Amino acid sequence: xxxxxxxxxxxxxxxxxxxxxxxxxxxxxxxQTEANYQQDKRGLKDFYKxxxxxxxxxxxxxxxxxxANLIKRHFNSITAENAxxxxxxxxxxxxxxxxxxxxxxxxxxxxxxKIRGHNLCWHEQVPNWFFVGPSGAQASKELLLQRLRTHIxxxxxxxxxxxxxxxxxxxxIDDDPAKYFRNSKWYQIAGExxxxxxFEYAHEADPEAxxxxxxxxxxxxxxxxxxxxxxxxxxxxNVPIDGVxxxxxxxxxxxxxxxxxxxxxxxxxxxxKIQFTELDMSIYAWEKNKREKKxxxxxxxxxxxxxxxxxxxxxxxxxxxxxxxxxxxxxxxNVSDRYTWLDEYPVRGRKNHPLxxxxxxxxxxxxxxxxxxxxx
Ligand code: GLA
Numbered sequence: 001x002x003x004x005x006x007x008x009x010x011x012x013x014x015x016x017x018x019x020x021x022x023x024x025x026x027x028x029x030x031x032q033t034e035a036n037y038q039q040d041k042r043g044l045k046d047f048y049k050x051x052x053x054x055x056x057x058x059x060x061x062x063x064x065x066x067x068a069n070l071i072k073r074h075f076n077s078i079t080a081e082n083a084x085x086x087x088x089x090x091x092x093x094x095x096x097x098x099x100x101x102x103x104x105x106x107x108x109x110x111x112x113x114k115i116r117g118h119n120l121c122w123h124e125q126v127p128n129w130f131f132v133g134p135s136g137a138q139a140s141k142e143l144l145l146q147r148l149r150t151h152i153x154x155x156x157x158x159x160x161x162x163x164x165x166x167x168x169x170x171x172x173i174d175d176d177p178a179k180y181f182r183n184s185k186w187y188q189i190a191g192e193x194x195x196x197x198x199f200e201y202a203h204e205a206d207p208e209a210x211x212x213x214x215x216x217x218x219x220x221x222x223x224x225x226x227x228x229x230x231x232x233x234x235x236x237x238n239v240p241i242d243g244v245x246x247x248x249x250x251x252x253x254x255x256x257x258x259x260x261x262x263x264x265x266x267x268x269x270x271x272x273k274i275q276f277t278e279l280d281m282s283i284y285a286w287e288k289n290k291r292e293k294k295x296x297x298x299x300x301x302x303x304x305x306x307x308x309x310x311x312x313x314x315x316x317x318x319x320x321x322x323x324x325x326x327x328x329x330x331x332x333x334n335v336s337d338r339y340t341w342l343d344e345y346p347v348r349g350r351k352n353h354p355l356x357x358x359x360x361x362x363x364x365x366x367x368x369x370x371x372x373x374x375x376x
Contacts, residue, residue, distance in 0.1 A: 032371060037363065043074035044356075047371045051324045053077040053114055055331030057278065060100045063107045067335050070361050077114045079277070079331055080104045081341075084117055085125040090151055093129050098158070105162055116277070116331065117159065119167035119214060120152050121198045123184035131185045141190045148194065149201045156205035165210040165329075167245050167277065168202045169195050173215055173230065175288065177222040180229075195230075196239050203240035214245030214277055217286075219255035219263040228266055235270050243273035249333065250316070251282040252308045260319050268326040276320070278333040280354035281309050281366070282342055290346045299351045306353075306365055313356070313366035321373065336361050 032040045032047075044054045055077030062071065071078070082088055083100035090096055108115045130147050133139040139147070156166065172195055174182045181187050186194045195213075202211050213231060217223045227244070234241050244267045255263075268274055283305050293299075320327055334340045336357035343352055356367045 034363075034368075041073065044367075044371065045074060045076040048330075051321055052327050053329045055079055055114075055116060055329055056335055057081040057118075057331060057333045058104060058335065059083070060103050062335050063103065066361055067338075068107075070335060070357065071113075072111050075113065075332075077116060077329055077331060078104065078108045079116045079118045081334070082125070084155070085119060085122065086130070086151060087125040087127050089155055091127055093147070096154065101159075105159060109162060115159070115163045116275070116329065117156075117163040117166040117209075118277070119170045120155065120202060121148060121168065121186065121194065122170040123172075123182060123186060131189065139189060141193075144186070144189050145194065145197055148198060152198060152201040153205045156202055156209065160206045161208070163206075163209060165212060165242075165275070166202055167214040168211045168241075169198050170214045171216065173223060173226050175217075177226075180226055196234070196237065199234070199239045199241055210242040210273070211240055212243045212245040212275060212277070213241060214247060216247040216249050216278075218244070218246040218267075219259040221259065221262070224259075224263050224266060228270075231267065231270055231272060235272075241272070243275060243328070245275050245277035247333075248276040248279040248316075248330075249282070249286075250280070250312070251284060251286055252305065252312050253285050255316075257315050257319060260316065261323075264319070264323045264326065268323070272326075273328045274323070274326050275329040275331070276327070277329075277331050279316075279330060280333045280340065280342060281312055281316075282352055282354050283309060284347075284350075284352065287346050290348070293347050293350045297347075297350065301351075301353045309353075310365040310369045314369040317370040318373070332356065337364075 030036065030040065032042055048054050053076050054074065056071055056075045057079045058071065059081050060083065062068065080101055083104055088097065089101060105115060107113075130144065131139050133143060156163075172182055172184070172187070174180060181192060190197075199211055202209065213234070215227055218227055231241070231244060246263065246267075264274055283301065320330055332355060334355060336359065337353045337355050338359040338361070340352055340354055342354055343350070356364055356370070358364055
């Protein structure tokens with residue numbers, strides 16, 4: 001081949017390459033719609049890659065079949081719904097049960113999914129042996145803190161370098177606005193010291209892990225202010241805390257945008273990062289006390305309710321994007337409306353539809369609302 005032929009061949013190759021790149025870019029800009037959803041493989045994590053990671057809470061049973069495929073497509077962060085709680089991991093003193101937690105961790109690692117640990121200290125799903133002393137009477141403060149330290153060290157060290165963030169303490173603020181701390185067994189025995197200690201133990205065990213305080217109704221002004229008071233004190237005492245987890249068990253009725261923004265601004269003014277750790281959007285007003293479903297109570301998911309829910313999802317994600325500098329993750333609590341903890345809680349037998357995917361794992365209206373925005 002002479003030099004001229006060689007050069008024109010080279011030029012031809014360059015032109016073809018440029019055209020291919022242009023075509024590829026055009027394909028990337030194609031909007032994802034209901035019509036191309038099956039072929040267009042992008043998911044939530046791709047649309048939000050310049051904002052924050054998008055997570056999901058799972059059980060072992062979600063990690064196979066169609067749910068596993070949905071998780072891999074849409075999420076780049078995972079939380080164990082129950083498998084890492086105190087009761088699940090250490091049902092008896094010194095007896096650790098790692099099976100479910102390990103399988104979630106290995107699923108995440110083999111699919112390049114980040115892991116949020118949940119949780120190291122809570123008043124629920126904690127076995128009673130923690131609070132009982134050798135004589136059968138209540139454990140001393142010293143013994144309780146020693147058990148807390150052993151638990152936290154064992155768990156955090158096992159997943160060191162794999163779990164990048166932990167919910168260290170969950171829900172210590174009381175539901176009653178007139179009270180401050182929840183009167184849990186932790187509090188009765190150790191006072192507020194157990195909160196500080198839990199963060200210190202977690203930091204000792206893995207100095208790299210990001211440590212969070214996690215709670216619900218964090219946007220209601222009266223609860224927000226009590227949580228802020230606690231976080232401020234922790235920061236002033238130099239407790240190793242990196243952020244606050246706002247659970248975001250919300251509904252089509254709350255929070256308002258004003259309350260959501262005020263909460264984000266108030267917590268982040270302390271220099272803390274914010275993660276929305278347990279997002280779902282109930283179609284019913286918030287209730288806490290368990291009860292039976294009333295005979296006249298409808299659980300039909302009407303088009304009007306779906307539209308209200310989509311609007312609420314749109315509002316909260318518009319707000320999340322606005323505060324992307326301080327928000328580092330948004331995690332959904334459960335995969336789809338096929339199963340949600342809200343089907344049973346707090347009203348037994350009442351179906352709820354709080355997530356982005358329906359029982360057939362297809363995207364709902366709310367999904368389209370939150371992925372269609374002008375991406376940066
Ligand atoms: C709280 C806990 C979660 C979970 C939900 C209900 O928000 O932090 O671990 O138990 O309640 O599913």
